[in-house]
Amino acid sequence: MKDQFFEKLREILEAEDKEISLDDKFRDYEEWDSLANLSLIATIDDEYGVVIPNDEFKKIETVGALIQAIETRMASL
Amino acid sequence: MDNTVFSLSQKRILVTGSSSGIGQQIALTCGDTGATVCITGRDEERLQSVYASLPSGDHIQWSGDLADFDKLDELVDVLFPLDGVVLNAGMVKTQPVQFIKSEDLDRIFDVNIKSTIILIQKLLKKKKINKGASIVFISSISTQKATIGNAMYNATKGAVNSYAKSLALELAPKGIRVNVVLPGFVPTNILNGGHLSAEELAQHEKNYPIGRFGNPKDIAFLVQYLLSDASSWMTGSLIPIDGGFSLK
Ligand SMILES: NC(=O)c1ccc[n+]([C@@H]2O[C@H](COP(=O)([O-])OP(=O)(O)OC[C@H]3O[C@@H](n4cnc5c(N)ncnc54)[C@H](OP(=O)(O)O)[C@@H]3O)[C@@H](O)[C@H]2O)c1
Numbered sequence: 440m441k442d443q444f445f446e447k448l449r450e451i452l453e454a455e456d457k458e459i460s461l462d463d464k465f466r467d468y469e470e471w472d473s474l475a476n477l478s479l480i481a482t483i484d485d486e487y488g489v490v491i492p493n494d495e496f497k498k499i500e501t502v503g504a505l506i507q508a509i510e511t512r513m514a515s516l
Numbered sequence: 517m518d519n520t521v522f523s524l525s526q527k528r529i530l531v532t533g534s535s536s537g538i539g540q541q542i543a544l545t546c547g548d549t550g551a552t553v554c555i556t557g558r559d560e561e562r563l564q565s566v567y568a569s570l571p572s573g574d575h576i577q578w579s580g581d582l583a584d585f586d587k588l589d590e591l592v593d594v595l596f597p598l599d600g601v602v603l604n605a606g607m608v609k610t611q612p613v614q615f616i617k618s619e620d621l622d623r624i625f626d627v628n629i630k631s632t633i634i635l636i637q638k639l640l641k642k643k644k645i646n647k648g649a650s651i652v653f654i655s656s657i658s659t660q661k662a663t664i665g666n667a668m669y670n671a672t673k674g675a676v677n678s679y680a681k682s683l684a685l686e687l688a689p690k691g692i693r694v695n696v697v698l699p700g701f702v703p704t705n706i707l708n709g710g711h712l713s714a715e716e717l718a719q720h721e722k723n724y725p726i727g728r729f730g731n732p733k734d735i736a737f738l739v740q741y742l743l744s745d746a747s748s749w750m751t752g753s754l755i756p757i758d759g760g761f762s763l764k
Contacts, residue, residue: 474612477665481615497713 444506447486451478461503489513521746525550528596529743532582532635533605535562537704538654541732542602542739547571549740554578554595556605583626585634592638597646600743601639603632603676604654608706610665621668628672633679645692652742653680653696654735657758660698677754684752693751695742700758702730725760 445459452470465471465479484490489512491499499505524546534543535557543555547570554576557563567577578594580587582605607627609620632653639645656673658666677696684694701720712720721729738757741747756762 473664477610477612478615481611485615 440510441506443486444502444509447482448479448502451475451482459502461501461506463502464500465502465505466500483509487513488516522741522744523550524600524740524743527551527599527743528553529600529602530554530556530595530598531602531604532556532632535559535566535579537706538699538702538732538735539602539604540566541736542604544569545733545736545740546600546743547573547575551600551743552596556580556582556591582631582635583623585626585631588631588635588638591635592642592644595639595644597644598639599646599649601636601645601649601651602654602739602743603635603652605631606654606672606706608666608669611668612665613667616668624668624672625675628669629675629679632676636683648691649693650743650747651680651683651687651692651694652739653677653694654739655680655696655698655754657698657700657756657762660756661762680754681752688751693742693747695747695750695752696754697735697738697742698754698756698758699735700724700730700756700761702732702735704732723761723764724758725763728759730757730759 441461448459448465449455449457452468452475454470480491480496487509489509491508491512495508499508527550529546529551531539531543531546531553533539534555536559543553543566546553552573552575553570555563555566556578558579558581560579563577563579567575576594576596578591580591582588605627607624609624611620636651645651653676655676656669658670659673659677662670680694680696687694701724735757738755742750
């Protein structure tokens, strides 16, 4: 899941070779903007079938925490 | 000055989507300025509380999903003949263009434009719109100034603008006027599904030269004017009301 998620993130950021790590604060990426924000939420829904509520999503800071939130929700599907 | 020309006294007005937000305020302003109103929405509890806030009168309420087109006959049947119609009900679905889903597209077009076209047709067929009436559409400034993620919504509101102009032309011989209001950002329930944080909202507010977002009363007062006889020579107009947002 991790590698696949990193790949999706690169697609969203339109940054093919970007180094991504679990500790990255994704909102600090220089490619980050409102379109990336909306695309990430939509991708999580499309690819993993989960919707992270807005309030929770806003509190998630790192890539690792985001993956964890997705996995937790997938487990309860 | 002749202030009575701004009064809605003796007028009977339908306001769709009046169980909350802008529509609720439009209904209350109409009531306060003397009109008898029909309020609508799906949420019966909220609708009831709006009804209870109206000054006493022969107001009516109707609850149902406007996108359930067959049910619109019920609404038309309970309605009195109208001097004003405010097509305000609407929804937002934020999705970047690459992620648009066909079911979401169907739903938002059904709610924001198809229901309106069908309702107007039914009202006209059943002669529920009086000569000299005023029809007001609540569209959006986003049809003039695009924002990220709102393509589906903007497409529906663009359709509203174009439909309203055609309607204005066809109804002018009956003395029925049709105008469109294009509000900027007004914090209401419609934004509950939004993806902006409080800080992002505060940042966005800086794009408003007047220095603040709108409130439902800002919009309701313009609608009151359009429903009143003071605007008798206005038809087919698209009117921005956005604190100067679209100037920049
Ligand atoms: N707020 C803004 O910044 C803004 C800016 C520009 C334009 N607008 C437009 O202003 C209008 C009012 O929006 P608002 O901001 O006041 O939002 P709101 O508080 O969510 O009000 C929307 C109203 O429409 C009703 N509605 C929604 N879907 C419906 C359906 N399928 N069937 C029947 N009624 C339905 C809702 O009632 P129930 O939930 O009870 O059904 C509610 O009364 C909309 O057309 C919106 O596009 C808003």
